[in-house]
Amino acid sequence: MIYDRREHVRLLNQDIVGEHDAILHYLTHAWTVAYQFGPQIEQIAKDEMRHLKWLAHTVVALQGVPDLSIPPVIARAFLDEALESDIKAEMVAIARYREHITIIADRRVQDLLQRIVVDEEDHLHLFHGFRDSQHGEPWGVGNPTESVEDTASRLQLLVSMEYQQVIGYLFSSFIGIHRRSVGMGDEDYAVDEMKHLGWIGQQMANLGQTPLFGDSISAHEESEMAQYLNVRKWARECQHQLLPMLDRIIQHERYQMQNKAADGWTVGTP
Ligand SMILES: [Fe+2]
Ligand SMILES: [Fe+2]
Ligand SMILES: [Fe+2]
Ligand SMILES: [Fe+2]
Secondary structure: OOHHHHHHHHHHHHHHHHHHHHHHHHHHHHOOOOHHHHHHHHHHEEEEEEEHHHHHHHHHHHOOOOOOOOOOOOOOHHHHHHHHHHHHHHHHHHHHHHHHHHHHHHHHHHHHHHHHHHHHHHHHHHHHHHHHOOOOOOOOOOOOOOOOOHHHHHHHHHHHHHHHHHHHHHHHHHOOOOOOOOOOOOOHHHHHHHHHHHHHHHHHOOOOHHHHHHOOOOOOOHHHHHHHHHHHHHHHHHHHHHHHHEEEEHHHHHHHHHHHHHHOOOOOOO
């Protein structure tokens, strides 16, 4: 791979246009034909907005200009048609990111694109779920033999840790020096941790449990990762329906660790 700043900007601008296109289509679907999935699809659109932001920062860091031209929106009259086009959009995006990862010879940009792919794969999974629920296929349910208390206490540990992380990153973002960077910063990490917290809190609420925020426990990234791997091992045995959520979080955490380990890295260094 050769390092070609202009070519990288061109490819990243394709990604920005793809994200922009997804945002407009998803929001339109959430407000119209797919209104029954409105809140969930709006959440997906918010992920795409964050992707667009990270890509735009990266383009600027590479001394390029982000392409914010507005893509045309194709109107859909039927729900299944809209969901099919959303599924296709995610598949196209995943293929395009994977291709760009092989071309762009910047480790940190590659890591960012890989981090975005993690979300796109989950979006694809969610859109499949919306489509299949239209055909009467049930959502996954937990193993009824596993005690609610056991599951809840494992999830509570994660909630406590995530909340410590949210506070820690927010604090860094408030007092930290703003600098030009590739990918995500402390505020983005805080938002990620809030999302993790929300997903786990939702699972606890489904079990009739109330998540608690106050427990102070050690929550540096390494211990967070260790806990997640632990809970994942347990979920593989008896709580399969938690695996997609846990896998997505684990991959987010991995990116955080990588991106921070790359501190001091400058764009373009081989
Ligand atoms: Fe995206
Ligand atoms: Fe997506
Ligand atoms: Fe987290
Ligand atoms: Fe984390």
